[in-house]
Amino acid sequence: MPIEKRAGLKINSLTLGEGDDQALLLHCSLANSRAWLPLAEEFKNILSMIAFDLPGHGMSQDWDYTSDYQDRCLDISSTFINKPIHLVGHSFGATVALRVVQRFPEFVKSISLIEPVFFAAAFSDYHELEARFMLDHADYFKAGEDKNWHLAAELFLKLWGNNEDWNLLSEIRKKQFAQRIPLTFEISKAIYSDPHNMLKEHAFSSFTGKSSIIYGDRSHFIMPYIGKALSVRVPNTELKCVQNGGHMLPITHPKICAQIINQTIKP
8 A cells, every 4th residue: 555644644554465354453663564574474365454654653654742642543543444354463553453442343353462562451450560560661761751762762672672682783773763762652651551441341342353362471571461451351362372482473473473363363
């Protein structure tokens, strides 16, 4: 697809696969739609997939900081949905996918959440984890407060990246990460609290499809707790752990993720 105006912003998207069923793929922060290529290859004969660059990512328009970022991502997502589809989201993209299910449950056949960073879910059900999590991220938060974006990006990638050594990255990639890292602070309210009541009882009661939550056993300690908290709120959910997997599962373990998602999209 070309770059098109969607929800007031110029958004770049890719169309992948030639299957009968449709799916919308929502990528993580600091990445772009091409991050889905390894996983999309596994579904090329099963699904017709759309993956778009979130605002401020890839070839989409820069974020203008004039509205709630997750709200706008929800609005953009809705422009791609004209019939029931499968949803696949990774990290922050998974939190957008949850918003789509909450808003348009009748248009979602299934939802697959890979490493969803909805930290508020874990904090809600496992209160004792919040202080440990905040301590773990203290240097990253401080770098953000100081607007030291290069340091914030380096610390973020250590916590949530793909085990890449910051010092071995090209200066161009470092600059790209530093330019986008403010967006990880822009989404704080949406992931550290629950402004849209997704943790309320019956928030997803109208959703009748199947769901899977996938996390890596070598990812951040908070992930299985997020998975457990969401699995009791989203109907028909299976919680799956990928052995030897970190946060970037769609890139590092696309075949295993595809196997789990394939079971989720089956009627």
